[in-house]
Amino acid sequence: MSQPEPDEKTIERMRKFVDSYCAKSGTTTHPGPGVTDAVIKGLAHHKDTLGKPLCPCRFYPDKEAEVKHRTWICACDDMQIYKYCHCLLFTNAEGLPITEYLPEDHEGRQIYGLVEDPTPDKGRPLRDKADERERERRERPS
Numbered sequence: 465m466s467q468p469e470p471d472e473k474t475i476e477r478m479r480k481f482v483d484s485y486c487a488k489s490g491t492t493t494h495p496g497p498g499v500t501d502a503v504i505k506g507l508a509h510h511k512d513t514l515g516k517p518l519c520p521c522r523f524y525p526d527k528e529a530e531v532k533h534r535t536w537i538c539a540c541d542d543m544q545i546y547k548y549c550h551c552l553l554f555t556n557a558e559g560l561p562i563t564e565y566l567p568e569d570h571e572g573r574q575i576y577g578l579v580e581d582p583t584p585d586k587g588r589p590l591r592d593k594a595d596e597r598e599r600e601r602r603e604r605p606s
């Protein structure tokens with residue numbers, strides 16, 4: 465059974481959020497057709513149903529509990545710490561996620577290799593929280 469369509473107003477809000485977060489973080493949306501729309505719809509669906517734009521590209525055993533952790537509320541910790549978006553919502557101009565700041569054993573480095581940040585002067589407002597994030601990644605793999 466397919467999930468109900470998100471509210472148009474929520475989709476529009478998420479679109480505006482994505483545009484402004486791209487500008488703020490020095491990233492762009494994916495150049496491929498449909499990628500951005502699909503992720504925005506997923507975020508809007510979670511905003512409508514959970515009250516928060518939980519990342520739509522992961523599996524959660526308990527979505528309500530996950531919202532309380534906040535790790536994967538967009539823009540998630542990986543984005544704010546490492547500028548890495550595994551949904552490919554925030555990418556470089558070629559549609560690749562930035563992996564430069566990720567720990568070497570992170571899935572993003574293993575999948576994409578080293579992708580340098582074209583705008584190192586922008587984004588990563590929580591860069592000082594990398595140690596905490598790595599602790600969480602070990603203790604609560606998510």
Ligand code: SF4
Nearest residue numbers: 519538540543549550
């Ligand atoms: S990976 Fe992070 S930044 Fe990318 S869509 Fe999911 S929550 Fe947002």
